[in-house]
Amino acid sequence: MKIDVIGDIHGCFDEFRNLTIKLGYKWRSGLPRHPDGRKLGFVGDLTDRGPLSLKTVSVIASLHKEKDAYYTPGNHCNKLYRYFLGNNVKILHGLETTTAELSALTEKERHVYKTLFIDLYENSPLYHVLDDGNLIIAHAGIKEEFIGKYNKRVKTFVLYGDITGEMNEDGTPVRKDWAKEYKGKPWIIYGHTPVMKPRMMNKTVNIDTGAVFGGSLTAFRYPEIELISVPSTLAFSEEQFRTFPQ
Ligand code: MN
Numbered sequence: 334m335k336i337d338v339i340g341d342i343h344g345c346f347d348e349f350r351n352l353t354i355k356l357g358y359k360w361r362s363g364l365p366r367h368p369d370g371r372k373l374g375f376v377g378d379l380t381d382r383g384p385l386s387l388k389t390v391s392v393i394a395s396l397h398k399e400k401d402a403y404y405t406p407g408n409h410c411n412k413l414y415r416y417f418l419g420n421n422v423k424i425l426h427g428l429e430t431t432t433a434e435l436s437a438l439t440e441k442e443r444h445v446y447k448t449l450f451i452d453l454y455e456n457s458p459l460y461h462v463l464d465d466g467n468l469i470i471a472h473a474g475i476k477e478e479f480i481g482k483y484n485k486r487v488k489t490f491v492l493y494g495d496i497t498g499e500m501n502e503d504g505t506p507v508r509k510d511w512a513k514e515y516k517g518k519p520w521i522i523y524g525h526t527p528v529m530k531p532r533m534m535n536k537t538v539n540i541d542t543g544a545v546f547g548g549s550l551t552a553f554r555y556p557e558i559e560l561i562s563v564p565s566t567l568a569f570s571e572e573q574f575r576t577f578p579q
Contacts, residue, residue: 342550346392
C-alpha cells in the first residue's frame with residue numbers, strides 16, 4: 334500500500350490543503366485525490382485551537398466514508414466525541430475554538446457536523462495496523478507489547494502517550510520517551526507532542542510538527558519513508574514545542 338500519513342492538524346485546514354497539493358493530490362469536488370491512488374492517513378487531533386476545525390472534520394469524514402482515508406483518533410478527538418455525546422467535558426485546551434465554530438451555525442448545520450464526526454469516530458480503530466503489520470498509526474504512539482491489544486491501559490497510552498501520573502512544574506503530565514526504547518519491526522507513526530522537526534527514532538516517527546503553534550504540518554510517505562512538510566501560516570509560539578535529548 335502507498336499512504337501519506339499526516340500529523341496533528343488542529344483545524345489548520347489551509348496547511349492541510351497545501352500539504353496534500355505538495356504531495357501530488359488534486360482537489361476535486363472539495364476532496365484531495367491522488368492520481369496514483371495513494372491514500373491519506375491521519376494520526377488524529379483534527380480539531381481545536383486552529384481556525385478551521387469543522388472544515389477539516391468534514392473533508393476527512395468524507396474521505397473516510399469513501400474508504401480513501403485511514404483515520405485514528407487523538408485525545409482532542411476523544412474529547413470532542415464525548416462533547417457531542419452530551420458528556421460534561423471542560424471547554425478548554427482548544428475545544429473552545431471548535432465549540433465557537435459550532436455556535437455560529439444553525440441547529441441543523443450543527444447536527445450535520447455532529448453526525449459526521451460521531452460516524453467517523455465510531456467507525457475508526459484506536460490505532461491502525463496496516464500493510465500486514467508493518468505500519469502502525471497511533472496518535473501518541475504505542476509500545477511494542479501493546480500492539481494487537483485494545484484494553485484501557487493501551488487506550489490511555491495511545492491517546493495520551495507514555496504518562497505515569499506524575500506532573501511537571503507547570504501542571505502538565507510528565508511524558509516519558511517510549512520511542513527511545515522501541516525495538517519493534519513495524520514503523521510507528523504518531524503525533525501528539527509538538528516537535529520543531531519530525532523525530533525519527535528506532536522506526537518510530539513523531540510527525541506532529543506543531544502546525545497550530547506556527548511550526549509546520551508534516552506527512553510521512555510510506556513505503557518511501559520520506560518526510561514532507563509545509564510551513565504554518567500561524568504565529569510561532571516556541572514554548573509549545575518539546576525538545577528531546579538525543
Ligand atoms: Mn495534538
